[in-house]
Amino acid sequence: MKRCMFVDDSSVIRKVAKRILGGSDMMVIEAASGLDALEMCAADMPDIIVIDGALPDMQAVDLIRRVRAMESPIRPQILISLVELDIASIMRAKRAGAQGYLLKPFNRPQLLERFRALKIAA
Numbered sequence: 242m243k244r245c246m247f248v249d250d251s252s253v254i255r256k257v258a259k260r261i262l263g264g265s266d267m268m269v270i271e272a273a274s275g276l277d278a279l280e281m282c283a284a285d286m287p288d289i290i291v292i293d294g295a296l297p298d299m300q301a302v303d304l305i306r307r308v309r310a311m312e313s314p315i316r317p318q319i320l321i322s323l324v325e326l327d328i329a330s331i332m333r334a335k336r337a338g339a340q341g342y343l344l345k346p347f348n349r350p351q352l353l354e355r356f357r358a359l360k361i362a363a
Contacts, residue, residue: 275299305337
């Protein structure tokens with residue numbers, strides 16, 4: 242079973258993602274802050290991490306770099322989640338180690354298509 246972590250200070254975004262993705266082939270875990278996400282990744286690295294581009298406690302690129310620096314047999318696919326298409330933020334995230342981005346708010350078809358494009362969900 243694949244494990245996906247949504248890192249977002251909005252409980253609504255986390256719950257919507259969990260409702261859309263949670264099922265027999267995907268376990269969705271939630272982190273409300275970058276520090277929570279780092280602790281959870283250190284304990285058990287997820288397969289996919291979706292990081293809010295505007296976390297209150299740390300920059301998304303710092304979180305991406307810190308996750309990438311962790312020793313783990315799992316090298317997660319990472320997406321940055323943005324409220325608007327910001328090429329500079331996307332490029333910074335990619336240079337830090339992200340594979341792509343996700344625009345929010347998202348709906349079921351948008352989220353599933355993004356995961357299909359990464360070949361991480363059916």
